[in-house]
Amino acid sequence: MYEPTGLRARKKQRTHDAIADAAVSLFLEHGFDRVSVNDIAAAAEISKPTLFRYFPTKEDLVLHRFKDHQGEAARVVRDRAPGVEPMTALHRHFRAGLDRRDPVTGLNDHPEVVAFHRLVFGTPSLAGRLARYRLEDEEALADALGEGIEARLRAAQTLAVLQVLARANWQRIAGGRTAGDVHPEAVADADLAFGRLR
Amino acid sequence: MYEPTGLRARKKQRTHDAIADAAVSLFLEHGFDRVSVNDIAAAAEISKPTLFRYFPTKEDLVLHRFKDHQGEAARVVRDRAPGVEPMTALHRHFRAGLDRRDPVTGLNDHPEVVAFHRLVFGTPSLAGRLARYRLEDEEALADALGEGIEARLRAAQTLAVLQVLARANWQRIAGGRTAGDVHPEAVADADLAFGRLR
DNA sequence: CTTACTCGGTTGCTTTTTTAACCGAGTAAC
């Protein structure tokens, strides 16, 4: 269990971050469709093929931030402590996300995060790909929950709930309120939603 | 007459500078012999073979600054305007160097330059290589001045004069005086030396 | 006298990056 911290790995990490940072900042400034991959490569001082070696598509330049959370629900269920119900584990996990203002919960009022959110959901192709990611998440969660149609239904309902909760939080933030102000309602919403889910 | 300003060239230039800067600053801090090429490579965040791809020897990490001036005297003579005597061209060139405080004239009191000077002439292996560079300069200047033993003698005397002038200036600066203060004497010395040379 | 360092410098092999050219789809000009 060793991670190579050689020059190669370090420079790769830096290149990756340089590309992602250049891309997001250009997208936020001009909009996703008005920035070409050539512009990004130039800003990051790398060539176009190199850009595509780090990110398979233009959309991934934005969506890679969600990739870290890919399959998270399934993982939470699979790694839960013995004796804990799946829905309880997911509830606690979401609650912890709220407490630490994890952007995926929608409860984060940093200007960058809000602008990033607006970028993603204001760009159809990005929102579309995000929806497809959810389908994969659903499948993975279904597998973690068991077999058959019942597991699938519960997985679909769970992810739907998570999305509604996050969206509700985000809309409140977008309305001008602070994360700290919204937090109690967000917790209450989550309690209610997960209670109903059980 | 176009210079390729692609990514490749730009990054090469940056790597070159990063290595040279890291090396000189480490040398100034700890001394030439107490810094290994491994230390320099680590500080510049490159591998050892890469370092030697940019600089053939450890000494060149310091002396590359003089390489820019390699063969300068010969060039000045060869490119002089028609009707101008070789020694006159060299005299004017040196005088111009004094006016712009070119470090090779010794008339520069920037702390970095002084420290660098002390580094070079306080390290035997470096001073030695620098002397060998002078021999090449002499040959080139001799070729520019003509053929036969006479041209060689004039070349040798000329470079000797240049070195004496620079060393005199440097010693005055090392004594604590400023470049502006020393400048008139440096000009007078040069006038005298080149007058005698003709 | 061996053993085991360190240091300047090199060698071969692999990985990464650049370059220039290309593809297919869209789109504006004439």
Add this chain to the structure above:
DNA sequence: GTTACTCGGTTAAAAAAGCAACCGAGTAAG
């Protein structure tokens, strides 16, 4: 309806960089 763009994305070849292992000389310990 062709021409000539631009854009997302790919390909092949060549340059550059990383890595590990080595060489030969020096040097200190036992």
